Amino acid sequence: MSARARTSPILAVWMGATYLFLYAPILVLAVFSFNDSRLLAVWRGFTWTWYKAALSNPPMLDALRTSLLIAALTTLIATALGTSAVLALERWRGRLRSLSETLFVLPIVVPEIVVGFASVTFFGWIGLRLGLLTVLIAHVAFSVSYVFFVVRARLATLDPRLEEAAMDLGANPWRVFWKVTLPLLAPAIAASALLVFTLSLDDYVITSFVAGAGATTLPLRIYSMIKTGITPEVNAISTLLLLVTLALMALAFRIERRGMTRTHLVLVGLLLLGLVGFAFGDSVARRPRATLNVLIWSNYISSRVVRAFEEKTGVKVNIETYDSNEALLAKLQAGVVTYDLIVPSDYMVRILIRENLLQPLDLTRLPNLRHLDPSALGLPFDPTNTYSLPYTRGITGIGYRKDKIAAPIGSWADLWEARWRERIVMLDDMREVFGAALKLLGYSLNSTDPEQLRQARDLLRRQKPLVRAYDSANFDQLLLSGEAWIAQAWDGQILKARRENPNIEFVIPREGTTLIVDNLCIPRSAERPDLAHEFINFLLDPTVAAENMNEIMYLMPNRSAWPRLRPELQRHPIFSLPPEVLRRSEYLQDLGPTTVLYDRYWTEVKLAR
């Protein structure tokens, strides 16, 4: 082709815009991994802090290790399986051939959520305990199809006479496969291996269903951080992953272009060795006498506390995280996980008791019980503390920027203030949002009266034009960046944010609010209830509790530990809560059938203009 088409400038701009659209988010992610601020959106200067933090964050590294291990094994198995399936089908002239090919499409088109649920049900049925193995099986299952189609597409373009030519020249079928078929398929196999590696590395939906003890992957870990706040550590880890992926792709591209040279072999070998070494390095280093599996919200326990327990007892504590009470319930109901300690919220404790998923605590083995504040014991969801002991207590309130808002804040009505239009943020949580409205109207936040609910709905609809966002994960970020001035908020995140900006204030509305207690419980299926008791007692020790609180910034009802708290926690509004406000505050309760009405009104509010 001698004539070169002139590229129109419009086309060039269009192309540029397309690439920008594709890659700008990733670029921003990488840039902000060097940002000297906890904020995800405002540039404050360059730092390596987040890389250091990420690389010295044991749960994060564990998750990364798990992810890489699973991705590597998945890639190996799925690539081999998929390629052999292609070759087998190619030679099969049976009548069911096209049907079998169609069956390979299904895993791609069936919604992941269905595959995930089906897998967990299946594993439960055959009695396979959820863990690394189940994640691996599920990942292989969904990625074999991708290998199948990529490799088959390549095989379809291959001249079948190449194999005949090889045979004609004296190569037996085995040699034909290794010397001709495989080398010619290699680029497709390499490409599909990369695809599978990436898919496995970032799968969330299916993994969230089938992951069990010891199998928290990086995506699961990141999602679970939503409750306690995402930090740029995630950016740092993601950027590192991105670099690894890019390096792999560059390598695969070179192999495809130039063929497999000795240098490439050495590189691939080193890479694999590094991966395996990293993946297994930790488990080889430490040989614990026993393992205690803990399922908890992320950033909800101090890693120093965990290490202290491990050193004291020689037990390996395996920390797994989840992102919602409902996810926790689903895992326990599936009956295929064995966790020794879980931390459900108040209303979920009641559900777990009702579902017979918890075992009674042996209070005689918990002498440190005496340090607990009596006001946190005997709460309505477990009045006799047969199954649960309080771990942390939280409270919903209002976080605001006192440098932006001069007026005194102290009522839910302040979130309906027209002066702060577009600067108001509400939690993205049906019960919390309706709770605020119901309290403002003077009703119970567990109201099931349709008339009261209708009033609350109308109140929230009126508020809607003023609200900048409904956001449970980033309200602290929004306050820090100044995008929001006032937000419905949970205490822990606001206290953490205040460490960065003292202008952030937290108040509890005088109308009363939601009280939250997260509890230590032992599932009925626990394998080591003895260690779980030991660990609970350890966590209730005042010194340990203080250290734990000072790090996670959530308050524990441990009276003996309070004097050792850092000043910000000592000044926690919960301590100065007027008795009448406490009286007006409530724990969330299960609403039974009224939940449907809540759901409908919540949708109406969300859809309102």
Place this chain on the structure above:
Amino acid sequence: MATATSAIRVEGVTKRYGAVTALEAVSLEVERGEFLTLLGPSGSGKTTLLRVIAGLERPDDGRVYLGGEDVTDVPPYRRRVHTVFQQYVLFPHLNVYRNVAFGLEQKRLSRREIERRVAAALELVRLSGYERRWPHELSGGEQQRVALARALVLEPEALLLDEPLAALDLQLRKEMQRELKRLQREVGISFLLVTHDQEEALALSDRIAVIADGRLQQIGTPREVYERPETAFVATFLGAANVLEAEILHRENGDALLGLCGHTVRVPLNGRRIEGSRAQVAIRPEKIALRARPLRRTDLVQLEGVIEECLYLGEATHWRVRVGEHYVTVTEPNRPGSKADAFRDGQRVFLCWTRESIVVLSR
């Protein structure tokens, strides 16, 4: 024929694909050092026969012998014949050297031996210095030479060539024809070539085997097959021929007395056996001369006809002449002083040919 020494011998090979019969009881032999061409239209079964010999297809019936040894049940990778495929089928992931060395590597020869033989093979096809090139960098003719070297380097009992020149343009095809002939003489091994190009077959072959509908029609030297076609198919597929119906009036002393277009003609049978009372005869268009009036010679067959059509084709002129109910095609080269301009459509003419030009066809 000394069957024990033939390079390839095929006996009664039959191959069916479902209801379609690709080969029907085909038997033939390729002598050591012989250049034999399988000529036939596409779908005639010639490539299938080649694949049966190579071992890439199993015959439903019949045997295949290579160098006197029955190889019918021997897999292709243990047969001492090698194939040059249509479009060459070079390994795209191997360079020229590795392509040519491929077969030698399967034999696990020493590296020095491989290097020596690859160099010799490339020299033979005049591609020395191309070792590090990749197949996609080569022209069609060069790829062809690599394919030849790749097969010849193994010193096979016979080389099978499946339409090796079909993908080349005319100019290159002529050149490669000469090249193939030279190679065959130089290495002295048997070549079995499949083609649908009659000119190629005539130019290259020691013998031609014409194949149609899975059956062997005739086998012989190019001259035999062209001059004395056995069947109407061979007569018309290899060159052009007028095939006419004739009545057998009498047989004596190896001659036949035929009733042809209302004339009685004595024709030599040349040992060909014919049965029944009717036969087909073939006359090549270039063996017929056109005259305005009959010649006074009794040794010629002379028929009267009317010119229906005249086609000027540069090197020759084609005439279509109606003789009674038959149409006869006549070709005359346009030599100086030829009669190409002398005849008009509708003109009465006389067709003249020698008795020896008439070939009585069997079947």
